[in-house]
Amino acid sequence: MNANVDINCETMAGLLTRHWWLLALRGLAAVTFGVLAFVWPRITLLTLIIFFGAYVLVNGVLSFILAAKAPKDFPRFTGLILPGLVSVAAGAVACGMPGITALALLVVIATWSCLNGIMEIVSAIRLRKEINNEWLWILAGLVSIVFGVLVLIWPGAGALALIWWIGASSVFFGVMLIALAFRMRRWKGFASPAPGPA
Numbered sequence: 001m002n003a004n005v006d007i008n009c010e011t012m013a014g015l016l017t018r019h020w021w022l023l024a025l026r027g028l029a030a031v032t033f034g035v036l037a038f039v040w041p042r043i044t045l046l047t048l049i050i051f052f053g054a055y056v057l058v059n060g061v062l063s064f065i066l067a068a069k070a071p072k073d074f075p076r077f078t079g080l081i082l083p084g085l086v087s088v089a090a091g092a093v094a095c096g097m098p099g100i101t102a103l104a105l106l107v108v109i110a111t112w113s114c115l116n117g118i119m120e121i122v123s124a125i126r127l128r129k130e131i132n133n134e135w136l137w138i139l140a141g142l143v144s145i146v147f148g149v150l151v152l153i154w155p156g157a158g159a160l161a162l163i164w165w166i167g168a169s170s171v172f173f174g175v176m177l178i179a180l181a182f183r184m185r186r187w188k189g190f191a192s193p194a195p196g197p198a
Contacts, residue, residue, distance in 0.1 A: 017184045019069060022062050024181035029058045030174030037167030048163070049105060053095035055170075056112060060087030083119045086112060106162065110151035113169070117144030136183070140176035143169055 033055040037043065043051075063084030067076045090112035094105065120141030124134045147169035151162065 019066060020181045020185040022066055023184065024178050026059055026062050027174040027177030027179075027181060029055050029062075030170045030177065032174075034167040034170030034172075034174060037163050037170065043163060048166075049094045049100065052105075052109060053091045055091075056087040056094070057091035059116075060084040060091060063087065083116065086115050086119070106151050109166070110148040113144045113148030113151070117141040117146075117148065120144065136176045136180040140173045140180070143172050143176070 033051055036051055037048075040047070061084070063080045067080035067084065070076050070080065090108055093108050094100070097104075100108075118141065121138050124137035124141065127137075128134045147165060150165065
């Protein structure tokens with residue numbers, strides 16, 4: 001059993017180092033969403049729904065791309081497909097219900113943020129012995145969870161304050177993912193050692 005776990009972890013580490021740019025794209029999508037919230041503080045609810053829906057759909061599609069590239073022995077469903085499904089479902093709710101209320105949208109955003117953060121942390125913990133700087137991934141997940149919890153605790157906060165929260169957490173989350181992606185890019189050579197004697 002331990003041997004199988006080691007194989008899966010090594011495969012996941014190799015997958016992420018080979019496709020580090022997909023992790024960077026996820027971070028870029030989060031930063032873009034956060035920056036738009038900052039530069040457009042008087043954003044309407046409909047526009048916010050469109051931005052959020054586009055962001056989480058991109059996040060889900062990138063997870064599916066990684067899942068398609070994963071080797072056969074990699075746990076695709078729990079590691080990549082499930083997070084992708086959560087993102088696509090959140091995006092579908094946001095984009096498919098343009099008449100959604102502000103409170104309902106906040107619940108969707110907060111729930112997605114918490115679930116996404118939990119799955120990011122689980123992935124980082126599984127890889128802690130295989131990659132360097134996994135704390136960036138864990139920190140990104142924690143930020144996502146804290147943001148989601150704050151929104152659920154204070155859903156009645158002013159619209160402007162909520163937009164600032166959304167913008168700040170998205171930018172921070174995205175920056176952490178981009179930093180991790182470029183660190184994994186530099187780590188690529190270590191993840192693929194030259195063949196040698198057994």
